[in-house]
Amino acid sequence: MKLNELTAHEIEKLIQTKAASATEVTKAVFQQIDAAEAEIGAYVSITKKLALEAAKKTDERIMNGEKLSPLEGIPVAVKDNMCTMGVLTTASSKILSNYKPPYDARVVENVKALGAPIVGKTNLDEFAMGSSTENSAFKVTKNPWDKNRVPGGSSGGSAAAVAANETILSLGSDTGGSIRQPASFCGVVGLKPTYGRVSRYGLIAFASSLDQIGPITKDVRDAAILLNAISGYDPQDSTSVEKKVPDYTKALKTDIKKLKVGLIKNLTGKGVEKGVKEAFLKAAKKLEELGAKVEEVTMPSFEYSVPTYYLIAPAEASSNLERYDGVKFGHRSPDAGDLLTMYYNTRREGFGAEVKRRIMIGTYALSSGYYDAYYLKAQKVRTLILQEFEKAFKKFDVLISPTTPTVAFKIGERKDDPLAMYLSDISTIPVNLAGLPAISIPCGFADNLPVGLQIIGKAFDEETILQTAYAYEQNTDWHKRKP
């Protein structure tokens, strides 16, 4: 097996025992990028020189006999909506096509400080708005399992890079499913932490009450390792929570006897593909075989979660994206004239169709006369969804569902139908509205395409979802299948 095909914890052992150098590992990743990137298109920019410099430093630390962190020399790909100092950060938008941030996002600073080389910046739907990565202003990323299909989105580049062995680890962000859905489509592991667990400092804001950064990895142990590195309170993100961060790798036990699992019945019904349902129900059976107690539960308010989300998220986005006005950074229209014309033209030229659509929906939902019927109403429904989760978690330790109702769809298939695209997020959106942690892990195949199992936990109980995921993973071998 080539070095770039290994997991982080496998490489960690090789590096720490000097069986491989960090430079060798990093070079193996770039060799694969050279071989596969033209076909996959996972990256917006590649930072080879910086990565090799970081790897060299790790090798020097090894030579000096210094104590090494678990991320030492492990290449990480970063979604291009997280700021990297002096390195192009575009959010896959034309409006930021020349933006080089003067600072690192907290998560980037964290992984760099632990000695992880940053491989490059991965493609996404513009400003993380989308479910297929087709809304990128720069390129279409292909699903490594079938290059005629989308990798999912919005963290499609991060998920495809992991699946294609073009990185070892990656960071994504999840506002309505943008880590879990692409992880599911690409057959890898994706974890959205509890809202407030990971600092959003330096994450280009989409919907601030929903956005959360998390790991996309080859297996569950790697997700725990990367989560360890990025979790914790940050004074520069006042919504991050001051709560002790456990060692998540300690939660990786295979014993799930007596675990109470709620199977969300209404996420296995209408609109769910037969093959997806079958794989999911088999996974639920497996959990039962492993000693968990699986019982069905119905969450009626979920039916309203997609419309609720598509009011709240655009409302917050319309406000967050006001900053792109051509004044301080990013694109400014050469066709400026007076100040107002500069705003209009800069934003017309800089934003793509989906971003404009969401700014319009959000502005409308917040406008006088419609605020109560749309935005305020959506916030009330959000409360009902939260309460339903609270009730369910009185009875269950975790809740499970298919991560997505379908396997990866074809490129172009839903691009002109925004509503059809929005509906692909029905299983993941309620989790963001409630701020809960959830993981997607590979649980089988339908039509030779990966299917994901979503495991949802209580707020700040990432440990139990990791444990459940790990127990399942260690007793199956879906995660070992490669495209």
Added chain:
Amino acid sequence: MALSKKDVENVAKLARLGLSEEEKALFTKQLSQILDYADTINKLPTEGVAPTSHALPMKNVFRNDKVVPCVDAKHIMENAPEQIDNMFRVPKILE
């Protein structure tokens, strides 16, 4: 909820968003569909339900009023579309 082209133009103006004629036509249709769909939440009774703006209960967070190092203005200005002497230059605001 049928939006008119005029509605779309008004919202675009509020958002300081220039739209082409094709975009106006497309959005008039698509936004009507999306809002129709969004309207389904109005079927759900929410009397006496408090709105949630954040999933976690949070109060305002204060920090000490202490000077700490921050990013050098020079680096911030490197991204400015147009500048003079570390100041952002914009088109004329007042006649």
